[in-house]
Amino acid sequence: xxxxxxxxxxxxxxxxxxxxxxxxxxxxxxxxxxxxxxxxxxxxxxxxxxxxxxxxxxxxxxxxxxxxxxxxxxxxxxxxxxxxxxxxxxxxxxxxxxxxxxxxxxxxxxxxxxxxxxxxxxxxxxxxxxxxxxxxxxxxxxxxxxxxxxxxxxxxxxxxxxxxxxxxxxxxxxxxxxxxxxxxxxxxxxxxxxxxxxxxxxxxxxxxxxxxxxxxxxxxxxxxxxxx
Amino acid sequence: xxxxxxxxxxxxxxxxxxxxxxxxxxxxxxxxxxxxxxxxxxxxxxxxxxxxxxxxxxxxxxxxxxxxxxxxxxxxxxxxxxxxxxxxxxxxxxxxxxxxxxxxxxxxxxxxxxxxxxxxxxxxxxxxxxxxxxxxxxxxxxxxxxxxxxxxxxxxxxxxxxxxxxxxxxxxxxxxxxxxxxxxxxxxxxxxxxxxxxxxxxxxxxxxxxxxxxxxxxxxxxxxxxxxxxxxxxxxxxxxxxxxxxxxxxxxxxxxxxxxxxxxxx
Numbered sequence: 001x002x003x004x005x006x007x008x009x010x011x012x013x014x015x016x017x018x019x020x021x022x023x024x025x026x027x028x029x030x031x032x033x034x035x036x037x038x039x040x041x042x043x044x045x046x047x048x049x050x051x052x053x054x055x056x057x058x059x060x061x062x063x064x065x066x067x068x069x070x071x072x073x074x075x076x077x078x079x080x081x082x083x084x085x086x087x088x089x090x091x092x093x094x095x096x097x098x099x100x101x102x103x104x105x106x107x108x109x110x111x112x113x114x115x116x117x118x119x120x121x122x123x124x125x126x127x128x129x130x131x132x133x134x135x136x137x138x139x140x141x142x143x144x145x146x147x148x149x150x151x152x153x154x155x156x157x158x159x160x161x162x163x164x165x166x167x168x169x170x171x172x173x174x175x176x177x178x179x180x181x182x183x184x185x186x187x188x189x190x191x192x193x194x195x196x197x198x199x200x201x202x203x204x205x206x207x208x209x210x211x212x213x214x215x216x217x218x219x220x221x222x223x224x225x226x227x228x
Numbered sequence: 229x230x231x232x233x234x235x236x237x238x239x240x241x242x243x244x245x246x247x248x249x250x251x252x253x254x255x256x257x258x259x260x261x262x263x264x265x266x267x268x269x270x271x272x273x274x275x276x277x278x279x280x281x282x283x284x285x286x287x288x289x290x291x292x293x294x295x296x297x298x299x300x301x302x303x304x305x306x307x308x309x310x311x312x313x314x315x316x317x318x319x320x321x322x323x324x325x326x327x328x329x330x331x332x333x334x335x336x337x338x339x340x341x342x343x344x345x346x347x348x349x350x351x352x353x354x355x356x357x358x359x360x361x362x363x364x365x366x367x368x369x370x371x372x373x374x375x376x377x378x379x380x381x382x383x384x385x386x387x388x389x390x391x392x393x394x395x396x397x398x399x400x401x402x403x404x405x406x407x408x409x410x411x412x413x414x415x416x417x418x419x420x421x422x423x424x425x426x427x428x429x430x431x432x433x434x435x436x437x438x439x440x441x442x443x444x445x446x447x448x449x450x451x452x453x454x455x456x457x458x459x460x461x462x463x464x465x466x467x468x469x470x471x472x473x474x475x476x477x478x479x480x481x482x483x484x485x486x487x488x489x490x491x492x493x494x
Contacts, residue, residue, distance in 0.1 A: 109424050111385035112378050129381050129422060130374075147422070 238379030279444020334362025
């Protein structure tokens with residue numbers, strides 16, 4: 001007989017509690033055990049809420065199970081579930097992540113009247129001519145001249161940006177923001193990017209250096225995974 | 229086995245028909261067998277520019293609908309035996325011809341002619357689809373102005389989806405040198421960079437062209453005007469000759485030297 005692993009392990013640190021659920025017992029069994037454990041804990045109702053991170057190991061936790069866990073931990077307790085982590089993701093979700101976080105690479109010219117629409121980031125090697133349009137759910141990188149319309153984060157992600165070797169767009173759109181070219185004749189700019197400036201509440205165009213300051217997180221793949 | 233070239237532009241009034249007439253004439257001058265097809269049904273005028281209006285008996289719609297044989301509808305040019313015209317109908321509309329009908333006509337003509345030059349109507353509807361249906365390659369005509377270049381870009385996008393043997397090539401027509409130099413209109417380099425296709429010729433805006441078209445004598449027949457030389461150069465490039473593109477300044481220089489030579493003030 002090997003030593004029996006505890007079904008529920010609770011660890012505490014400065015940030016709160018970490019609650020580990022053994023992934024080899026049936027979920028219902030684990031819930032019963034969890035209920036026991038929670039009831040046996042002593043809590044001071046006057047202290048602020050304790051944040052709880054649930055780690056469910058190699059167990060797949062779907063939305064329904066997440067809800068049940070959350071309700072059980074938070075109900076009648078002085079806990080706040082901040083995250084439910086699991087090592088497994090559903091195949092469909094993984095594929096969706098891959099799709100959304102991947103870079104779609106295309107080399108062609110987007111001419112007047114043509115629309116290129118992708119899920120994820122778009123790396124276009126070529127120009128977007130006036131009257132042409134590129135759209136992506138993520139960021140847009142144009143290795144070429146951007147004369148037409150570019151719409152980053154068209155499904156609503158405001159943290160996306162548009163970068164181009166040469167930027168003289170008819171319009172820049174990021175999520176639900178739109179900016180258009182000025183009415184006076186202006187030269188385009190080289191190696192610049194468009195992002196939403198939260199202070200001014202509009203799209204600004206600035207040097208690519210801005211990205212390293214402002215959108216540090218964008219470059220990180222894992223960060224994007226966690227954001228979904 | 230001949231080659232079918234469609235002359236198109238998207239926008240109207242940039243000089244498709246004039247270009248068709250002149251390239252056809254220039255090719256005929258070089259002893260090629262050429263057939264011009266006017267596909268602008270309902271608004272034909274290639275016949276007028278060629279000065280052949282009074283000889284039309286049958287037209288392309290008659291051929292498609294089987295009222296005559298293809299050979300009966302072809303009009304022989306006044307000046308060259310090797311040049312013929314298949315006129316458009318003036319009474320029907322663009323739907324009178326289908327892409328299939330067009331392909332059949334072009335395929336038949338290719339047996340007999342070296343070059344079939346197809347004059348495309350303005351727009352991107354049925355008439356355009358018909359005109360490009362049988363073509364092996366395309367020449368896009370544009371003027372150095374934004375709206376015309378924008379439409380050319382659209383047309384190139386559509387042509388790239390077609391199954392042609394070669395990428396489309398570009399003619400920049402009606403260039404006014406002084407305006408280009410002062411920056412009031414788009415420059416040749418700027419247009420070529422934007423459209424990203426090979427340039428096959430540039431044609432100066434020349435009153436001789438208007439005069440000649442009005443008289444039903446394509447300007448390419450006259451060896452002197454700048455525009456005529458430009459059209460002849462385009463024809464030579466179609467034949468595969470390597471004719472350098474003259475810069476606008478050079479062209480002007482040659483022209484002035486020429487004028488001096490024949491004793492004009494320049």
